[in-house]
Amino acid sequence: MKLKELQKILVKGLENIKFTDPFIESRRILMEVLGISMTDLILNEEQEINKEKEEEIIDILNRRKSGEPLQYILGYSEFFGNDIIIKGKVLIPRPDTEVSVENILKRLKPNDRFLELGVGSGAILCSVAKERADISCLGIDISEDAIECTKINIKNLNLKNAEVKYSDLFENIDGKYDIIYSNPPYIRSDEIENLQIEITDHEPRLALDGGEDGLDFYKKIISKYKDYLNKDGYLIFEIGHDQGEFFDKIGAEIIKDLNGLPRVVIMR
Ligand SMILES: C[S@@+](CC[C@H](N)C(=O)[O-])C[C@H]1O[C@@H](n2cnc3c(N)ncnc32)[C@H](O)[C@@H]1O
Numbered sequence: 001m002k003l004k005e006l007q008k009i010l011v012k013g014l015e016n017i018k019f020t021d022p023f024i025e026s027r028r029i030l031m032e033v034l035g036i037s038m039t040d041l042i043l044n045e046e047q048e049i050n051k052e053k054e055e056e057i058i059d060i061l062n063r064r065k066s067g068e069p070l071q072y073i074l075g076y077s078e079f080f081g082n083d084i085i086i087k088g089k090v091l092i093p094r095p096d097t098e099v100s101v102e103n104i105l106k107r108l109k110p111n112d113r114f115l116e117l118g119v120g121s122g123a124i125l126c127s128v129a130k131e132r133a134d135i136s137c138l139g140i141d142i143s144e145d146a147i148e149c150t151k152i153n154i155k156n157l158n159l160k161n162a163e164v165k166y167s168d169l170f171e172n173i174d175g176k177y178d179i180i181y182s183n184p185p186y187i188r189s190d191e192i193e194n195l196q197i198e199i200t201d202h203e204p205r206l207a208l209d210g211g212e213d214g215l216d217f218y219k220k221i222i223s224k225y226k227d228y229l230n231k232d233g234y235l236i237f238e239i240g241h242d243q244g245e246f247f248d249k250i251g252a253e254i255i256k257d258l259n260g261l262p263r264v265v266i267m268r
Pocket residue numbers: 091092093094097117118119120121122123124140141142143146167168169183184185186206207208
């Protein structure tokens with residue numbers, strides 16, 4: 001089959017999948033599987049694709065049609081300019097979360113200590129550690145998959161200043177930190193089933209469920225963080241777009257994302 005015919009099949013097949021641009025996604029699949037650039041894709045559309053590659057691409061299309069996110073299929077996700085490996089049951093890092101990294105980096109002083117509660121894939125921990133070699137970065141999670149995935153990303157990005165270990169929030173944490181960050185599970189329990197199939201059927205519930213009002217983890221962390229935060233340090237959270245009111249009431253600074261929605265909160 002010719003490249004252009006395969007692309008047509010992909011675009012058509014991806015058409016009914018919500019929240020994706022079939023054109024962009026089809027190009028991404030072709031570039032990834034065939035190991036070619038965007039220019040190759042445009043200039044070589046008459047090229048014949050061998051049977052093996054064709055089957056691999058159709059298999060990806062079928063997995064996408066059944067709702068599996070592309071990041072799980074390809075095994076990586078781009079985040080803050082880095083390729084983050086996605087292995088096992090870990091949350092796919094969202095582009096919205098890059099606002100958190102910017103806000104963490106802005107507030108770090110030389111040789112600070114950074115702690116992340118609930119690292120997931122390690123996308124944020126690794127992005128901070130990569131930008132700032134002088135900062136020591138510790139991430140924790142209760143998911144063995146998350147710990148394993150973060151270890152892989154630390155190694156893959158060759159980071160000497162980052163580590164990850166098991167802890168139920170602050171349970172295994174000693175000492176104090178200058179910035180404590182968390183993007184905890186914050187979806188209301190009864191909302192989870194209404195989310196898109198990519199999330200409900202594929203992403204770990206452990207990474208999503210924030211309890212009845214979605215605020216369980218924030219409340220737990222807020223009740224303890226002062227014991228682990230240095231004087232003049234910062235507690236930084238990513239929050240859901242409809243959770244600003246709770247943080248406003250407790251006097252936190254609220255930072256909006258590019259869509260004008262509350263996204264990051266800062267507490268001292
Ligand atoms: C929303 S995900 C965020 C992952 C990552 N920080 C990101 O933004 O892509 C929340 C993470 O918290 C972890 N988690 C859930 N309960 C936890 C607990 N009691 N202690 C530590 N981590 C927990 C989950 O396993 C998951 O990796």
